[in-house]
Amino acid sequence: MDRIAELCAYIDACYTFADVGCDHGYCTQYALERGLCRRAIIADVSAKSLSKAEKLLSGHIASGAVLSVCCDGLDDIPEDTEQVLIAGMGGEEIIKILSRGFIPRKFIFQPMKNAPLLRRYLISRGCNITRDDVFGDDKFYFVIKGTRQGAAPDYDELEYAFGRDSLKNPAFARYAATELNKKLSYLGGCDEGSDSSSLRREIALLKGAIERYERKTNS
Ligand SMILES: C[S@@+](CC[C@H](N)C(=O)[O-])C[C@H]1O[C@@H](n2cnc3c(N)ncnc32)[C@H](O)[C@@H]1O
Numbered sequence: 001m002d003r004i005a006e007l008c009a010y011i012d013a014c015y016t017f018a019d020v021g022c023d024h025g026y027c028t029q030y031a032l033e034r035g036l037c038r039r040a041i042i043a044d045v046s047a048k049s050l051s052k053a054e055k056l057l058s059g060h061i062a063s064g065a066v067l068s069v070c071c072d073g074l075d076d077i078p079e080d081t082e083q084v085l086i087a088g089m090g091g092e093e094i095i096k097i098l099s100r101g102f103i104p105r106k107f108i109f110q111p112m113k114n115a116p117l118l119r120r121y122l123i124s125r126g127c128n129i130t131r132d133d134v135f136g137d138d139k140f141y142f143v144i145k146g147t148r149q150g151a152a153p154d155y156d157e158l159e160y161a162f163g164r165d166s167l168k169n170p171a172f173a174r175y176a177a178t179e180l181n182k183k184l185s186y187l188g189g190c191d192e193g194s195d196s197s198s199l200r201r202e203i204a205l206l207k208g209a210i211e212r213y214e215r216k217t218n219s
Contacts, residue, residue, distance in 0.1 A: 004030060006135040007087055010108045010145050011036050014082040018043060018104075020074060020097070021089050025053025032060055041077060043069045074101030082106060091118035103127060103148040115142040116161050123152045123160075132163030140175040142166065158212060161205045168216050176213070180206045 008030040011017065017037035019028040021044055028040045042057065044050040047070050060066040069076040074097055077084065084104035086094050091114030103125055111118050122129060128150030134142050142163055153159075158167060166172040183203050190196045 003136075003139075003141060007085075007108075007110055007141065007143065010131065010143055011085065012083060012106065013037070014106070015039060016041070016078075016080075016082045018077050018081045018084045019053075020077065020084060020086045021045070022053045023049045023088065025056040027085055027087065028053065028066065029056055032057070032065065037083070038065070040066045041069060041081065042066060043071055043077060045070070045072045072100075073097030074104075077101070077104075080105070083108070086110075088112060091115050094118055095121045098125075105149075106147050107145065109144045110141055111144070112141075115144065115163070118144060119155065119160050119163065122146065123155060126152050129153050129164070131165055132159070133165040134163060134169055134172050134175060136171055136175065138178075140171065140178075158205065158209050162209050167209060167212050170217075173210065173213050173217075176206050176210050180210065 004026045008027055011031050013036050015037065016039045017031050018041040019025070022028060022042040023044060025042055028042050031037045032040060042050065042053045044053070050068060050070050054061060054068050057066050061068060079102050081104060083106040085108045086097065087110035089112060091111035094109050094111055095118060109118060119132065122144065127146050127148055129144060129146040131145040134140055144163065153164065155164065162172065180203065183199055183206065187196055187199055187203065
């Protein structure tokens with residue numbers, strides 16, 4: 001599985017695209033090479049990471065199509081940027097970036113952990129989530145795509161935990177089965193008397209999600 005290609009399939013055609021936490025710059029390269037954006041901003045808090053993207057995209061920087069900024073989160077990203085990608089960071093870090101900055105007009109977030117926290121944050125800020133899905137084979141990645149404006153969805157507990165579209169996706173069934181097995185084996189190894197309540201709750205959520213997936217796909 002090519003994570004960059006799977007992730008970048010979420011990018012809509014737009015005029016300006018910003019890749020925050022761009023590191024190598026592959027996502028921006030993907031967007032430019034497929035004509036998905038006319039202008040792009042590559043941004044990273046680490047000058048060393050950013051230099052990789054600058055090297056990769058040097059031709060586009062020279063032509064003026066790409067602007068490179070070394071900044072924390074959205075600090076130097078214009079608020080009217082049409083579409084912003086933040087991928088490969090934790091959900092809490094993404095929330096910090098949005099709280100200090102702004103919610104982009106159109107966004108794609110791919111949190112490495114704490115996706116449920118990010119969903120709750122976005123919905124509490126009134127964002128519309130247009131796709132909330134997962135991809136992967138043995139490693140799985142949740143992607144939350146949406147817009148600053150529009151109606152926030154009325155998620156239930158399972159949708160907050162895993163994303164609305166994931167619950168219909170065969171990739172999710174594979175993820176959930178793997179996670180459930182892992183957690184059941186942790187539970188089996190827990191000492192008697194230790195507090196396993198959060199593990200039991202995670203197991204219950206996974207079982208509920210698998211049941212819903214099976215109901216949806218069998219109906
Ligand atoms: C694991 S890489 C992900 C690269 C790419 N976005 C991807 O998904 O393949 C995370 C990158 O985010 C950058 N980063 C972490 N926190 C950041 C922040 N607050 N603002 C901007 N960049 C940040 C790191 O320096 C690193 O280059």
